[in-house]
Structures are given as structure tokens and as C-alpha cells.
Amino acid sequence: xxxxxxxxxxxxxxxxxxxxxxxxxxxxxxxxxxxxxxxxxxxxxxxxxxxxxxxxxxxxxxxxxxxxxxxxxxxxxxxxxxxxxxxxxxxxxxxxxxxxxxxxxxxxxxxxxxxxxxxxxxxxxxxxxxxxxxxxxxxxxxxxxxxxxxxxxxxxxxxxxxxxxxxxxxxxxxxxxxxxxxxxxxxxxxxxxxxxxxxxxxxxxx
Amino acid sequence: xxxxxxxxxxxxxxxxxxxxxxxxxxxxxxxxxxxxxxxxxxxxxxxxxxxxxxxxxxxxxxxxxxxxxxxxxxxxxxxxxxxxxxxxxxxxxxxxxxxxxxxxxxxxxxxxxxxxxxxxxxxxxxxxxxxxxxxxxxxxxxxxxxxxxxxxxxxxxxxxxxxxxxxxxxxxxxxxxxxxxxxxxxxxxxxxxxxxxxxxxxxxxxxxxxxxxxxxxxxxxxxxxxxxxxxxxxxxxxxxxxxxxxxxxxxxxxxxxxxxxxxxxxxxxxxxxxxxxxxxxxxxxxxxxxxxxxxxxxxxxxxxxxxxxxxxxxxxxxxxxxxxxxxxxxxxxxxxxxxxxxxxxxxxxxxxxxxxxxxxxxxxxxxxxxxxxxxxxxxxxxxxxxxxxxxxxxxxxxxxxxxxxxxxxxxxxxxxxxxxxxxxxxxxxxxxxxxxxxxxxxxxxxxxxxxxxxxxxxxxxxxxxxxxxxxxx
Numbered sequence: 001x002x003x004x005x006x007x008x009x010x011x012x013x014x015x016x017x018x019x020x021x022x023x024x025x026x027x028x029x030x031x032x033x034x035x036x037x038x039x040x041x042x043x044x045x046x047x048x049x050x051x052x053x054x055x056x057x058x059x060x061x062x063x064x065x066x067x068x069x070x071x072x073x074x075x076x077x078x079x080x081x082x083x084x085x086x087x088x089x090x091x092x093x094x095x096x097x098x099x100x101x102x103x104x105x106x107x108x109x110x111x112x113x114x115x116x117x118x119x120x121x122x123x124x125x126x127x128x129x130x131x132x133x134x135x136x137x138x139x140x141x142x143x144x145x146x147x148x149x150x151x152x153x154x155x156x157x158x159x160x161x162x163x164x165x166x167x168x169x170x171x172x173x174x175x176x177x178x179x180x181x182x183x184x185x186x187x188x189x190x191x192x193x194x195x196x197x198x199x200x201x202x203x204x205x206x
Numbered sequence: 207x208x209x210x211x212x213x214x215x216x217x218x219x220x221x222x223x224x225x226x227x228x229x230x231x232x233x234x235x236x237x238x239x240x241x242x243x244x245x246x247x248x249x250x251x252x253x254x255x256x257x258x259x260x261x262x263x264x265x266x267x268x269x270x271x272x273x274x275x276x277x278x279x280x281x282x283x284x285x286x287x288x289x290x291x292x293x294x295x296x297x298x299x300x301x302x303x304x305x306x307x308x309x310x311x312x313x314x315x316x317x318x319x320x321x322x323x324x325x326x327x328x329x330x331x332x333x334x335x336x337x338x339x340x341x342x343x344x345x346x347x348x349x350x351x352x353x354x355x356x357x358x359x360x361x362x363x364x365x366x367x368x369x370x371x372x373x374x375x376x377x378x379x380x381x382x383x384x385x386x387x388x389x390x391x392x393x394x395x396x397x398x399x400x401x402x403x404x405x406x407x408x409x410x411x412x413x414x415x416x417x418x419x420x421x422x423x424x425x426x427x428x429x430x431x432x433x434x435x436x437x438x439x440x441x442x443x444x445x446x447x448x449x450x451x452x453x454x455x456x457x458x459x460x461x462x463x464x465x466x467x468x469x470x471x472x473x474x475x476x477x478x479x480x481x482x483x484x485x486x487x488x489x490x491x492x493x494x495x496x497x498x499x500x501x502x503x504x505x506x507x508x509x510x511x512x513x514x515x516x517x518x519x520x521x522x523x524x525x526x527x528x529x530x531x532x533x534x535x536x537x538x539x540x541x542x543x544x545x546x547x548x549x550x551x552x553x554x555x556x557x558x559x560x561x562x563x564x565x566x567x568x569x570x571x572x573x574x575x576x577x578x579x580x581x582x583x584x585x586x587x588x589x590x591x592x593x594x595x596x597x598x599x600x601x602x603x604x605x606x607x608x609x610x611x612x613x614x615x616x617x618x619x620x621x622x623x624x625x626x627x628x629x630x631x632x633x634x635x636x637x638x639x640x641x642x643x644x645x646x647x648x649x650x651x652x653x654x655x656x657x658x659x660x661x662x663x664x665x666x667x668x669x670x671x672x673x674x675x676x677x678x679x
Binding site: 016017018020022023026027028030031032033034035044045046048049070071074075076077078079080082097098099100101104105108109157158159160162163166168170171172174175176178179181182185186188189190191192193194 | 221222223224225227228229230231233235237244245247248251256258261262265272273285287288290291294328330331336337338340351352353354355356357359360363364365366367368369370402403406407436438458459460463466467470502525526529619620621638640641642643645647648
């Protein structure tokens with residue numbers, strides 16, 4: 001498991017609030033059994049309609065840090081949304097706030113989402129507008145975004161923060177370490193036994 | 207830091223806590239895992255990559271809903287991608303021994319419709335599903351929430367999740383609803399007042415006489431849309447209404463287990479002196495039939511109001527409102543009533559249950575869909591469809607000019623052939639009015655109750671359902 005300590009690269013500002021996961025990856029692209037190929041479809045409808053979407057701007061090609069507004073990733077639980085961003089090349093997100101499921105999905109795939117105050121987001125927007133090539137570093141240890149001439153403090157919930165720094169953001173291994181405790185809790189929950197209907201042919205927990 | 211104590215949420219959370227992870231997150235046991243074809247195939251692929259099995263296969267239930275066509279369900283599906291997805295689910299369920307309600311099984315349907323109707327959903331459970339509307343199951347006093355695909359993998363492999371505990375907000379509403387006002391209006395009203403992100407970090411406890419007076423299907427409609435207010439889950443404390451609904455269902459506790467279950471459920475209710483992180487009061491009498499005019503479920507108004515003028519909105523809401531006026535092509539200051547509609551959709555995990563269809567049929571009886579309007583009804587499950595047909599509801603709809611379809615998610619998110627075309631405007635009983643949500647990148651959605659959808663269908667335009675109600679003697 002890899003630690004995620006800092007992400008360096010160019011930033012891409014994405015203006016607007018309450019951007020839902022239907023916009024990040026429209027439902028028709030969910031007709032798939034793998035996440036492959038989602039990168040090309042990220043913001044498909046917004047891009048076609050606007051004609052000058054940040055994801056199509058030549059100077060933002062190769063950007064690694066996405067800068068967003070409030071309540072980013074609201075709506076559908078589809079992990080396809082962070083997957084599409086990551087497959088396009090986004091390695092970290094800095095924004096005012098995130099919808100809960102989206103944030104959890106990002107942690108689960110190793111895509112850190114940091115929050116920053118509105119004024120600091122605006123500062124990042126301005127800096128990138130002035131020079132799209134400006135290099136940024138999201139430093140998770142110092143909890144700041146560094147620009148050549150300035151720095152911006154960011155925050156992250158303590159649990160997710162620790163997981164990125166420790167390289168434990170992929171939860172499966174840690175969860176499996178608790179197998180004995182899992183069985184014990186299951187054994188104490190009365191409904192686990194009520195749940196087996198008469199004539200059920202399915203096996204017990206393996 | 208959460209301060210809630212002795213709420214149902216706290217009790218259920220504690221009972222399901224396996225331990226605290228190094229990250230500080232809680233490892234939470236998941237009592238019921240619901241899966242479907244869209245968010246599970248990649249999770250099974252991850253399991254295989256890691257050589258893992260499904261730990262509690264008998265606590266996992268699968269169905270197919272999102273990509274299912276609602277006209278011909280002949281296999282193989284004409285849509286080869288959809289066919290590939292349903293095959294993947296069939297294969298995964300067979301390989302891992304998971305109970306699967308396939309098309310034609312008699313019990314297939316939208317995952318949030320079939321689990322309650324078969325009694326899988328019970329009070330005090332933790333429930334997870336790779337779908338944000340898992341919040342629906344909170345109607346039974348379960349803690350139920352949507353997860354992503356990597357988390358689906360985690361639940362399959364360990365029956366647990368790594369989670370941060372939520373705060374608890376009590377949303378207390380008292381009083382009776384006016385005629386023509388339904389559960390859908392209640393939740394649209396709450397989201398309108400609190401906003402689409404007010405619930406982030408919270409579980410919503412819906413409490414008070416208004417919710418107590420609701421039947422289970424109405425409660426499901428309310429909890430279903432907790433996620434649209436930003437809350438990860440919403441719930442209502444279990445009571446006699448809950449128990450009466452559950453008793454006798456296929457997977458509900460039976461015999462001596464039933465008595466034990468009711469005693470356990472009673473103890474899980476929030477204590478009278480429970481402590482909440484926050485409490486907000488509403489009065490049921492202030493709610494009118496509600497309809498959205500914008501591109502988030504929070505952009506709603508009473509049906510007799512005008513589309514809000516920018517200057518009447520708080521400053522921070524204006525940019526999104528401007529975006530909504532442009533996208534929806536609706537002018538500020540103009541009444542929403544009379545807005546022409548092209549498509550009318552009754553269905554979805556919010557409003558595709560039997561009581562929704564009964565209400566809609568009652569209003570559709572003896573009326574006719576306006577010329578040029580496409581109106582269709584999609585039952586939430588095979589059981590809902592069967593029962594509706596036994597009551598003759600399908601004949602009412604067909605005579606009124608609605609199409610009567612096979613069960614599925616349909617045009618709520620339009621992963622199947624049911625889609626808006628171009629700039630079409632739909633009156634929809636579903637849960638999201640996001641840009642492009644109903645399958646056309648420029649299609650437009652007005653959310654409303656099924657009764658209001660019927661009013662729109664027969665009027666050809668947004669209409670106040672109260673005008674269709676029989677005058678009381």
C-alpha cells in the first residue's frame with residue numbers, strides 16, 4: 001500500500017457549486033463492467049455544451065490538482081465519478097466542501113480531497129488564471145497548498161488524513177484483520193439468525 | 207465532534223461497532239448488503255484479484271434494476287452493454303452463492319423496493335448498498351446508507367465498512383398534511399428549507415406526529431430523499447406501523463423470533479431524553495404541493511408560487527439560480543403553474559410503490575392524458591406490478607392514456623432506453639433534477655409527487671393537484 005504525502009502539478013479550476021456526480025460522469029457511461037475508459041468521458045455533457053470547458057482547455061491538459069467549490073460530488077453514489085477524474089489524470093482535489101459518499105469513494109481509491117476556505121480557493125483560481133502553468137504542491141503532511149509566491153492552508157478529516165499518510169487508505173486489509181471480532185459482533189446481533197428464512201439453501205458465513 | 211446520545215442512531219452504531227481502526231474510523235458491521243448490476247461488477251473483479259470470497263453471502267441480496275428495459279425484457283437485451291452487465295451479476299451471484307432476484311423471478315425490482323417488501327429490511331439493522339438512495343430503508347429504523355464500489359468490495363469481503371460516525375439532527379414535524387400534500391412534498395419542502403448540503407455529516411432523524419401518521423411507504427419516500435438534503439442517511443423510529451408492515455413478510459422474523467424482535471426493536475428507539483447534535487422544527491400545515499424549478503432538489507417552490515426572483519434569494523444561492531434559469535429556460539417571477547410538459551414519469555425508488563400507484567390511479571380515473579404528452583408508469587417491482595394489476599390500476603392508467611411498463615429504475619436516471627429527448631421537460635416522481643439526469647444532456651426535470659405528475663399529465667402543463675381533488679361534502 002502506498003503512502004500519499006504530496007501531489008505536485010498544475011491545477012485546473014472548475015467553477016461552480018453543487019456539481020453532482022451525474023455531471024462528472026453521466027449515467028449512460030455507467031453501462032460497463034470495468035472502470036476502464038471512463039477518463040475520456042469525464043464531464044462529457046458539460047464539455048460538449050460549453051465548448052470551452054476546463055477539461056478541454058489546452059493549457060490544462062496534464063493538470064493533476066482539481067480546484068472546486070462547495071458540495072462537490074453530491075448526488076449519486078457512483079464511484080465511477082472519482083474513477084473518471086482519476087483516469088483522466090487528476091491526482092488530488094482541493095475545494096470548499098464535498099458530499100460525503102463522494103469523499104469516501106475518493107479515499108477508497110487514493111484520491112485525496114482537501115478543503116480550503118472560500119477566499120483561499122479564490123486565491124488559487126486567480127493564481128492559475130494568471131499563469132496556468134504555475135506549479136502547485138498539495139502537501140498533506142503540512143496541510144497546505146504551496147505556490148511559488150504563496151501558500152494556502154487546507155484541511156482534511158483526521159481519519160482520512162492519517163490513512164493517506166500511513167498508506168492505509170485501501171481499507172480491505174485492515175478490515176479483514178478484524179475477522180474474529182466481526183464474527184463475534186455478528187453472533188451478538190439477534191437478527192443475523194432471524195435472517196435465514198425457512199428452506200434457505202445458502203451456506204453460513206465462510 | 208458528535209454529541210448525540212441515546213438516539214436510535216447511536217444505539218445501532220454501538221451495537222454494530224467491531225472496533226476502532228488505526229485511522230480513527232469505526233469498523234462497522236453491515237447487517238444487510240444489497241447489490242445490483244451497476245456498482246457491483248468492479249467490486250467482484252477486485253475480490254477475484256485479491257483472491258477473496260464473500261464473507262456473509264446469506265446477508266447479501268442482489269437484484270437487477272438500473273439497466274433493465276421496461277418494454278421488452280426479452281433476453282438477450284438489445285442493448286449489448288446492458289446484457290453484459292446483467293450477465294456479470296448472474297455469474298457473480300452464482301459463483302459466490304448470493305440470493306438473486308432476476309427478471310421473471312416474480313420478485314425482481316428496484317433494490318429499495320424489493321428489500322422492504324420481502325421483509326429483508328428491518329429495524330435496528332445497518333444496511334449498505336452501492337446506491338445513494340439506500341437511505342430509503344431508514345424508514346424502518348435501520349441505519350442505511352449508500353456506498354461506492356470499493357466499499358461494496360469491502361462489505362463483500364468483510365461484511366464491514368470503515369466509517370466516521372455521523373452527527374444526528376432531529377427533524378421534528380408535527381401536525382396534519384393538507385389534502386393534496388404527500389410525503390414527497392414533505393421531503394421536498396424540508397430540502398427546500400434546509401438546502402442540499404445542510405445534511406453533510408449528519409444522519410437525519412425524522413420525528414413528530416406528521417411522520418408517525420405516515421404509512422411505511424410514505425416514510426420510505428421521506429427517507430429516500432434524505433440524501434438529496436446531503437444527509438448520508440435518514441431514519442424514523444420503529445413503531446406499531448413498522449411492525450404491522452413487517453409481520454408475515456417472507457424474511458421477517460417468525461414465531462418466537464417475532465416477539466423477541468419486537469422487544470429488541472422497542473429498545474432501539476431514541477430515548478425520550480436522547481441528546482441530538484441539532485433539532486429543527488417544522489409545521490406540517492405550512493406545506494403545499496411542491497415542485498422543483500431548478501437543477502437541484504433544493505430549488506423547489508409551492509405549486510402556487512412564482513419561480514423566485516434572483517433578488518429574493520440569498521446572495522450565495524444566486525449563481526446556481528442563474529444557472530438554473532438558463533438551463534431550465536424558466537423565467538424568474540413567472541408562475542410555475544402552466545409550464546408546458548412533454549413527458550410524465552411515475553416510478554422510481556422514491557415513488558414507484560403500490561400506494562403511489564393507487565394515488566396516481568385515483569386521480570387518473572376518468573381523465574385523459576393531454577394531447578402530445580407522453581405519460582408512463584413504471585412499477586417499482588414485479589410484486590408491485592402484480593398487485594397493481596390485481597387491483598385493476600393498470601386498466602385505469604391505460605384508459606387514461608398512460609403507458610404501463612415492466613419494473614425498473616427507468617427514466618429516473620435513464621440507464622435503460624427510457625430517456626428524455628433534446629430539450630424535453632418532464633414532470634417526474636423521481637428524486638433528482640440534475641442537469642442531464644433523465645438521459646438527455648439538455649433534458650429538463652421537474653420533481654413532484656405522483657399525484658402532481660398526474661395533474662401535469664392531464665393538463666399538459668404543471669398544475670395544482672388540489673384542483674383535481676373531489677370537493678369534500
